[in-house]
Amino acid sequence: MTGPDKELLRGTLELIVLSIIARQRSYGYSIINTIKQQTEGRIELKEGSLYPVLYRLEDAGAIESVWHHPEGRGVPRKYYRITPEGKKRLAQLRKEWHDYVRLVTALIEGGSKDG
């Protein structure tokens, strides 16, 4: 099975990333792994696709980042967490997504009935 079309994925990345961060604070590597695991490997996000989304959300005030430097030899992580502004944005994106899915589904099913 192949993953979704690149353009389709690009259009929904903000919603996907914001949803993951809304569930729990996350860092880049964990977001990539979460997407890979939850989609059973069908969506493999590359760093070059993820970072611009994170920066865009951060610049827009939807998420904020905090560096965590563990003591000893642990790996420094930049955690992202959602802001109140981000929660509003997420609610709006979710609504847009559900509306879009409903409309496209209606179009597809309407098309198959006619066909």
Next chain:
Amino acid sequence: MDETGRVEQYIRGVLRHLYLRDEYRRRVADDLRSHIAEAVQKKPVDEVLKDMGHPRKIAAEIMETYEDDYEKMGFLNAIAYAQHVRDFNVKSRARVGGWPLVHVATGYSESGERNVAKGIIAVGDTAIGVVAMGPVSVGVIAVGALAAGILAFGAVAVGLLAALGAVAASVVASVGSVAVSGGFAFGAVALARFYAMGAYARALYYIGAYGESTIVPIWMRSLSEGLGTRAIPFVVILSVLGFVLGLVPLVVLQLRALGKNGRGIR
């Protein structure tokens, strides 16, 4: 090379293809460093870097998002990126009198039309602006291989007030290997309506290797005596200067595009 060295080399590879302001380059470098450090807990560094793919591809994906955003790129990065991708069109959000403060445009648009840079500062294959730079440039100050403006500098420069170039033509003053002017021309070949100085000079008042007019203004005499035998090298230097100025938008920016070496952002 040790593990840290390999990681830093990889990150430099990404930054080399990233035409963004330092703030964003730093963010990418930090995130990559953290990502790789996390990943090498589970597999060898070489495998991690291989899985991530060529640094150029990571940079290209990031640039795909930002290539319409002048504010994220900045002036020099926008120009360097234009040299890199060829078909490029980006404007600053800041505008003056309806024109973008900066417009960088090269190559062709998606619909196949030639991109023309039009801005207060315009840089492109064809540039029109207050300050215009490019192979073909038209502006108040125009710098380019073919430059036309009030002040024009170029291989071939046509200026209303002044022109400096290998071939320079203007209404008021021209300096070049071949200088033609309504007022003053200074060049190896200098042709003017009123004043001309050069190896071959022709004008109402002229001083040249082959003679001078019967009445020469004092300032021309002083200039000529001041320069003496250095007149010809002086002309050559000025001509070359004009020529080089004209090529600046091409050469310097090309070098910048090629020589971007991921300035050790940490």
